[in-house]
Amino acid sequence: MSGINYSEKIPNNVNLSEDRTLQRALEQWQPNFINWWDDMGPEGSTDMDVYLRTAVSVDPQGWAQFGHVKMRDYRWGVFLNPGEQDRKIHFGDHIGEKAWQDVPGEHRANLRRIIVTQGDTEPASVEQQRHLGLTAPSMYDLRNLFQINVEEGRHLWAMVYLLHKYFGKDGREEADALLQRNSGNEDNPRILQAFNEKTPDWLSFFMFTYFTDRDGKFQLCALAESAFDPLARTTKFMLTEEAHHMFVGESGVGRVIQRTVNAMNELKTDDVAKLRAAGVIDLPTIQRYINFHFSVTIDLFGADQSSNAATFYSSGLKGRYEEGKRTDDHVLKGNSYKILSVEDGKLVEKEVPMLNALNEVLRDDYITDSKGGIERWNRVIEKAGIQYKLTAPHKAFHRNIGSLSGAKITPDGRVVTDAEWMAKVGEWLPTNEDRAYVASLMGRVVEPGKFANWIAPPVMGINRQPVDFDYVRFN
Numbered sequence: 406m407s408g409i410n411y412s413e414k415i416p417n418n419v420n421l422s423e424d425r426t427l428q429r430a431l432e433q434w435q436p437n438f439i440n441w442w443d444d445m446g447p448e449g450s451t452d453m454d455v456y457l458r459t460a461v462s463v464d465p466q467g468w469a470q471f472g473h474v475k476m477r478d479y480r481w482g483v484f485l486n487p488g489e490q491d492r493k494i495h496f497g498d499h500i501g502e503k504a505w506q507d508v509p510g511e512h513r514a515n516l517r518r519i520i521v522t523q524g525d526t527e528p529a530s531v532e533q534q535r536h537l538g539l540t541a542p543s544m545y546d547l548r549n550l551f552q553i554n555v556e557e558g559r560h561l562w563a564m565v566y567l568l569h570k571y572f573g574k575d576g577r578e579e580a581d582a583l584l585q586r587n588s589g590n591e592d593n594p595r596i597l598q599a600f601n602e603k604t605p606d607w608l609s610f611f612m613f614t615y616f617t618d619r620d621g622k623f624q625l626c627a628l629a630e631s632a633f634d635p636l637a638r639t640t641k642f643m644l645t646e647e648a649h650h651m652f653v654g655e656s657g658v659g660r661v662i663q664r665t666v667n668a669m670n671e672l673k674t675d676d677v678a679k680l681r682a683a684g685v686i687d688l689p690t691i692q693r694y695i696n697f698h699f700s701v702t703i704d705l706f707g708a709d710q711s712s713n714a715a716t717f718y719s720s721g722l723k724g725r726y727e728e729g730k731r732t733d734d735h736v737l738k739g740n741s742y743k744i745l746s747v748e749d750g751k752l753v754e755k756e757v758p759m760l761n762a763l764n765e766v767l768r769d770d771y772i773t774d775s776k777g778g779i780e781r782w783n784r785v786i787e788k789a790g791i792q793y794k795l796t797a798p799h800k801a802f803h804r805n806i807g808s809l810s811g812a813k814i815t816p817d818g819r820v821v822t823d824a825e826w827m828a829k830v831g832e833w834l835p836t837n838e839d840r841a842y843v844a845s846l847m848g849r850v851v852e853p854g855k856f857a858n859w860i861a862p863p864v865m866g867i868n869r870q871p872v873d874f875d876y877v878r879f880n
């Protein structure tokens with residue numbers, strides 16, 4: 406069951422060849438996907454052979470096989486974690502009933518929406534990152550970017566399979582539309598705003614893969630609890646791929662910090678101008694990038710009070726993070742939860758029914774998880790003997806959705822006037838000057854074992870290869 410059949414046009418472990426209609430429909434979608442990859446995938450990468458991992462089985466041990474491949478020949482396919490015998494629904498109004506192997510009519514529209522929204526983010530991030538290869542700080546980093554890009558393409562396949570198999574004609578139309586919307590396109594943009602923003606430089610890329618791919622992790626974890634069993638099994642396998650994306654972000658930012666603190670010690674200075682003259686990224690700029698990416702990403706969890714969130718939970722479509730490990734009744738009818746709002750110029754906590762606050766619950770779990778990496782980045786600074794602490798901004802800072810939307814709140818959680826906000830925002834969010842400076846550092850460094858001046862080499866290579874391995878062959 407867990408073995409993947411690579412002899413078919415579309416690699417899969419779902420016995421695709423037994424459903425000729427579905428197989429034919431997906432085989433018709435496949436060339437459109439390749440066309441999209443050629444048009445919107447990594448720029449100028451067609452001839453490169455990239456040291457990529459490919460799934461060979463969905464077993465937790467050794468699912469990956471490494472080798473140099475052209476990205477357009479990557480074996481994108483359909484991989485589901487093995488099913489659990491007699492799996493039961495473990496939350497919401499249907500708790501204790503058998504998990505669904507098909508889509509119940511009354512939940513069809515909501516499930517389709519959830520799958521389309523998730524599916525839309527996958528190709529969107531490939532589009533956002535398509536120019537980054539031109540300014541890679543090393544061959545090692547270039548390979549990691551491409552690995553993430555092909556796996557986001559695979560995640561699109563995961564959602565498209567569900568749309569084709571379970572949603573008939575509507576599903577096929579939605580699958581086509583996933584290749585028609587484009588990140589940042591004025592007429593036909595991606596569904597979620599964060600996926601229409603640019604990823605203009607590698608510091609943004611590492612921040613994105615640390616913070617925004619982690620949003621992906623939390624959404625996938627919530628869907629991995631779903632009563633709709635094929636969705637749960639699909640997202641479980643996607644999560645094993647997602648871990649590498651967050652690793653690239655965390656280690657990437659960590660290496661930027663390492664290089665900066667090395668320069669601070671060599672030059673014995675924390676003067677921003679001197680550090681910039683030395684071509685490294687000063688810690689206050691890194692803090693402003695954190696503030697930006699953190700705040701934009703926590704908006705992705707949606708409004709703090711949402712009747713949709715309540716419906717998705719009660720009907721069993723989407724659980725909480727680690728639903729199975731929680732010890733409450735998993736129905737949550739009389740429970741409450743605290744959310745924030747601004748009243749009379751102050752931040753106040755309000756108790757609201759938990760079912761309506763489930764976006765906030767997921768956001769809070771995300772915040773706890775994302776703070777872990779910031780602490781690990783602080784250890785790099787500490788180890789270098791430098792007094793500086795990076796922090797996550799307050800949850801209410803720079804928000805654009807829900808009851809905090811548009812409120813003027815500092816990174817340490819103080820409500821301020823519009824005038825104070827305007828005067829200080831340049832200390833809190835990346836300025837045009839910061840962005841221009843970071844952009845000025847971006848140049849292509851791709852000789853094996855060489856690294857751009859603004860980033861330290863990694864401690865280890867990929868798949869136990871040396872750091873100066875030829876991860877990408879340019880041909």
Ligand SMILES: [Fe+2]
Pocket residue numbers: 527556557560621
């Ligand atoms: Fe993804």
Ligand SMILES: [Fe+2]
Pocket residue numbers: 557618621647650
């Ligand atoms: Fe990802």
